Amino acid sequence: MNTYPDWLRAVEQTYVVKFPLQHLATFGVTNIDYFVVTEPIYTAIDSAKKNLETVVRKGRVIAEQPSLITPTYALNLKGFSDDAYEYMRHVSQSYGANSPGILYQYRNEAENLEILSGIPAEVGNRISTDLKEKKNDLSVVIVGVDEFWDVALMKFIYEFTASSASYNAKEMRTRGLMEPKSSAGGIPQAAVNQIEEMFKSVKMGGSPEMLKTELDKWGVFEFYQDRFLNLFR
Template sequence: MHSRDDVQYAMETTTVLLTPDRRIDTFGDTRFDFLMLSELMDSVGSIRVRTGKIEAVRPRIVRPDGLSDIEMEGFDDSAKERFERLVAKMREAGHKLAFLQYGFRFARGQVSEELVTSSMDDLRGRVLEDARQRGNPAQAIIEGVDDAWEVSLFKFVLEMIEHSMPINGFDFQRRGLL
């Protein structure tokens, strides 16, 4: 488990160098290929290169009656009660409570790792050039933190949700689902 400082550091320093051309599909699952570069903290000039896949599950619409299905794992009972009171107040005020819920699947077994001796600048340039030549629309390249690489991957996931949400919302509205 990473400390709060580790998580904050990874979120602040992670950079998505290449964002996939495609977004999260509104009505189907979407797969992204990632390549993550991270310098080893205790070895100058050593970079860990991780490659793998992450799958975005089709976004779901969560409506007021479905809010009780939202998992609040890790929160105590008082937090759950505050959430339920907030939802009740919003309903009373006449707010339409519908939003998109995203889910992701990530299998650690699909991740491969390789240590490369290089400067980050040189390796970054080579990896980006190779990705441009291949032209994979689902490719992401991330520069992250080695010890908290999962947090760096999570930052990529959040950015994909942010880029995809307006398109997904429009698609749902166009079909009269939102």
């Protein structure tokens, strides 16, 4: 019995022809143009078209500005399994309830699909050369498997995030954003800055409920309780 999943075989056959020349932005949104190049799945039926045509899926991956979270914050997020929360409790006990981590959030905006002549490797190289000539540094060309093209894209996102994480963390540390703030319960300075902005927003008519929810997620309502209640006096 073959228990080796097809998606894993696809991952092993996936490779990047052109990798972005820049890291994920630490203090802004990053837009990455992607081109996923595959051999059409229909060549398995019509072998006459094998090595003659290639599918190119074009789109954009948008990475939101990285943000800091802590185990306490993660434990107060909704929608995860009991096992996931148990893992975060383990992280909290091992590294501390307020140990900072970087949260990355992405969305995929697919644009179009084209059928081009040539085999995937050749087409991928042509696209890569064109992007380099246009100096499109925030672009990626991936060769993958047709029915698992989105798996190929996810593989790239994981690898790109991993390659950027140390750079993003260094920039955050340089600005003191990961430093614990004892007067605010030990949460990172970045969280303190965010909370301060939310207090300003409430004074200008923003939602106090959102502020209260955020304070609870960080587990620091007791440190801000008097100030929060003063908003209603």
